[in-house]
Amino acid sequence: MKITRRQMLILLPAAAVAWESVLAGTPEASPNYKMADHWWSMLIDIPKCIGCGNCVRACQAENDVPDGYFRTWVERYNVSDEDMTNPHVISPDGGKEGFPVAQEDGEKYFFVPKMCNHCADSPCTQVCPVGATFESPDGVALVDQTYCLGCAYCVQACPYGCRYIHPVKKVADKCTLCYHRITKGLTTACCEACPTGARQLADLKNPKDPIHEFLKTHSVQVLKPYMATGAKVFYNGLDGSVR
Amino acid sequence: MSVFKDAGHLLRFAGLFVLAFLVFLVVRGYVVPKSFGQYGHYRGNAIGEIAAHPIQYAGHQACETCHADVLDVKKNGKHAHVNCEACHGALAKHADDPSTVKPVLPDTAALCARCHTASAAKPKGFPQVVPAEHSNGMPCETCHQPHSPGMDAPATAVGGAK
Numbered sequence: 001m002k003i004t005r006r007q008m009l010i011l012l013p014a015a016a017v018a019w020e021s022v023l024a025g026t027p028e029a030s031p032n033y034k035m036a037d038h039w040w041s042m043l044i045d046i047p048k049c050i051g052c053g054n055c056v057r058a059c060q061a062e063n064d065v066p067d068g069y070f071r072t073w074v075e076r077y078n079v080s081d082e083d084m085t086n087p088h089v090i091s092p093d094g095g096k097e098g099f100p101v102a103q104e105d106g107e108k109y110f111f112v113p114k115m116c117n118h119c120a121d122s123p124c125t126q127v128c129p130v131g132a133t134f135e136s137p138d139g140v141a142l143v144d145q146t147y148c149l150g151c152a153y154c155v156q157a158c159p160y161g162c163r164y165i166h167p168v169k170k171v172a173d174k175c176t177l178c179y180h181r182i183t184k185g186l187t188t189a190c191c192e193a194c195p196t197g198a199r200q201l202a203d204l205k206n207p208k209d210p211i212h213e214f215l216k217t218h219s220v221q222v223l224k225p226y227m228a229t230g231a232k233v234f235y236n237g238l239d240g241s242v243r
Numbered sequence: 244m245s246v247f248k249d250a251g252h253l254l255r256f257a258g259l260f261v262l263a264f265l266v267f268l269v270v271r272g273y274v275v276p277k278s279f280g281q282y283g284h285y286r287g288n289a290i291g292e293i294a295a296h297p298i299q300y301a302g303h304q305a306c307e308t309c310h311a312d313v314l315d316v317k318k319n320g321k322h323a324h325v326n327c328e329a330c331h332g333a334l335a336k337h338a339d340d341p342s343t344v345k346p347v348l349p350d351t352a353a354l355c356a357r358c359h360t361a362s363a364a365k366p367k368g369f370p371q372v373v374p375a376e377h378s379n380g381m382p383c384e385t386c387h388q389p390h391s392p393g394m395d396a397p398a399t400a401v402g403g404a405k
Contacts, residue, residue, distance in 0.1 A: 061333045062299045102363040109364035134285035144289035180296035195329040
């Protein structure tokens with residue numbers, strides 16, 4: 001079949017239009033995602049957390065996190081009235097399989113999910129000697145694992161203990177805020193699996209995101225605010241004993 | 244100028260220095276990845292590589308395109324805001340290829356207890372039971388339909404995700 005110049009001139013734009021619609025139908029390609037339009041954060045609503053460990057299991061399944069290592073984990077705090085500064089904290093296997101039953105004994109118990117705070121001024125990315133870890137333009141602290149040397153400076157620098165050296169890859173590994181999901185319009189695996197809505201992915205650059213209303217109307221805190229890390233994981237109902 | 248009379252050895256050294264610098268620039272241009280510095284002091288292409296990680300959790304929107312009947316049951320019940328994969332597990336493979344990848348039905352005895360076992364650490368308003376006392380060993384679904392577990396007329400959902 002011979003295609004004339006005239007036919008070619010019609011076919012080419014038609015093919016381009018068709019290809020556009022093909023791209024639009026495959027969110028995996030995420031061609032419409034613009035980093036400049038987002039500034040990701042997370043809301044953790046402590047009064048809603050039931051300590052089921054769904055988030056920990058979801059994170060491990062989604063991100064191939066090795067056993068015994070955690071990108072997110074849940075802690076159970078037990079605070080007595082007399083000694084608030086020394087809470088008893090447990091996190092058996094990161095809370096992956098839930099927690100032992102806490103009996104009503106008049107003391108305060110609650111769960112605190114922990115994860116990377118995706119700090120705007122992250123101490124972990126500042127110490128990297130080779131430029132292998134960085135804060136992406138949309139506000140996610142990421143690791144370039146092909147560039148990482150495994151020196152573990154960042155593991156020490158993180159005030160929240162959110163990084164580890166991957167036992168097989170021997171490079172730094174951490175929460176990516178499910179970057180492969182949020183760039184395709186999905187929420188993170190932990191938020192998807194949370195049955196009570198205790199975790200909510202939030203986009204601070206999206207004026208329609210309910211996070212703005214929530215932050216205005218609730219007493220919200222970040223972990224270790226005195227370290228001025230610019231943490232972007234907001235905790236609602238955070239107890240003063242949490243570290 | 245008698246000062247530069249014997250400067251030959253210095254110039255040779257300077258030439259060597261310039262040559263070494265040029266070699267450094269060439270090697271650096273070759274070794275440093277092209278996208279390094281695109282957004283900052285890191286490899287810009289790393290962002291795309293991280294975003295290419297395969298998805299395991301399909302997301303409830305994907306489930307609802309086929310399982311609209313379950314959504315109808317769920318939407319008025321107490322589990323209206325519990326996403327499908329919170330109980331059924333990661334099912335992106337099933338969503339991609341529904342005919343060959345079949346999900347396994349969860350074991351309700353373990354599944355329900357994981358959230359609903361009574362504990363002082365859980366929020367007071369959250370429905371909790373001591374499984375051994377509550378059901379006398381009967382499976383939960385004898386009385387409760389997991390997608391809409393309330394036993395009265397459809398209850399208005401409280402709490403849960405947006």
